[in-house]
Amino acid sequence: MNPLCVTWAPFVWTDIGWVNLQNFVQSGFYNIIGQPDGILHRKLSRLAFEVKGDAWEPFAFGQKSWAYHIAEKFGIKLIFYGENGDLEYGGSTKYKHSPKESLEDWAKHYYKGGDIDELAKVGLDKGIFKKEEILPDKLNWYKPPAPEKVERLGLEMHWYSYYTKWTPQENYYYVVKNTxxxxxxxxxxxxxxxKYVSIDDKMDGLHFYLGYMKFGLGRCSRDAQQDIRRHHITREEGVALVHRYDHEFPKRYFPWMLEYLGIEEDFFWEVMDFYREQSNVWERENGQWKLTHIVS
Known part of the structure; x- marks a missing residue:
């Protein structure tokens, strides 16, 4: 096979992330990078942080859609994604016995019921956007081609994990050796x-920490759960790791996060507290936030 690879750019590459992408290309692959309008992307991220509790969401929009746009432009009908995240990390089992998913389900399953158009409209109402900033041609890259167009062109996306067991640690060993x-x-x-999962984007730490704020499950919980299910560590080891690391604040790129989103630190924690208050996993005790339940 002669695959054309595509990369939807991170908000800002980490140094090691950029090196790894270059190493991948130099190991024998064609790759097209999609870099969105920086001003639009930053505003979308700032808006998503406040109203949906996930500044990372604009990246997710493009990550899902970019491959479809390139496939359409080059007449490539078969699109391969990596893993079915719902099945690998927890979520809907609707496509447990299918190698592909329906485009109509994207907004419901991945974007909390709201697509890029709805997010942009909220931004317009809040005064974050001007009308000319969110014209359809500017937002189209954040959503796939219309389903009827995809069907007419015969474009199909398949999850690689449907055909081969998805084991991140084994994937890691493979790419170290081959790319x-x-x-x-x-x-x-x-x-x-x-130290090898999701390390290419400076926004990743905030993305996982916001999950901890809303659901009481942080980045360590996610990693440990996978490793326990794959028998790489015991449950007891996983619990110990979660107690040690799950609550740790990602401070390395925190100043960059504030500058990128254009917010003050006080506002950052105001949003954090808002999402903790909306959840059923946090409570205040003597003026301090405390999880109502910690895995044991």
Whole structure:
């Protein structure tokens, strides 16, 4: 096969993330990078942080859609994604016995019921956007082609994990050997014990920490759960790791986060507290936030 690879750019590459992408290309692949309008992307991220509790969401929109746009432009009918995240990390089992998913389900399953158009409209109402900033041609990259167009062109996306067992640690060993992948050169990733998963984007730490604010499950919980299910660690080891790292704040890129989103630190914690108040996993005790339940 002669695959055309595509990369929807991170908000800002980490140094090791950029090196790993270059190593991948140099190991024998064509790759097209999609870099969205920086002003629009930053405003979308700022808006998503406040109203949906996930500044990372604009990246997710493009990550899902970019491959479809390139496939359409080059007349490539078969699109491969990596893993079915719902099945691998927890979520809907609707496509447990299918290698592909319906485009109509994207907004419901991945974007909390709201697509890019709804997010942009809220931004317009809040005065974050001007009308000319969110014209359809500017937002189209954040959503796939219309389903009827995809069907007419015969485009199909398939999950690679449907055909081959998806084991992140084994994937890691494979890419080290075959594409020159380098793990985090600063040691383990903040909020967890791993050093090779999701290390290319400076926004990743905030994304996982916001999940901890809303659901009481942080980055370490996610990693440990996978490793326990795959029998790489015991449940007792996983519990110990979660107690040690799940609550850890990702401070390494925190100043960059504030500057990128254009917010003050006080507002950042105001949003954090809002989402803790909306959840049923946090309570205040003597003026301090405390999880109502910690895995044991």
């Amino acid at each position: 020159g992948f380098i793990p985090n050169d600063m040691g383990r990733t903040e909020s967890t014990y791993t």
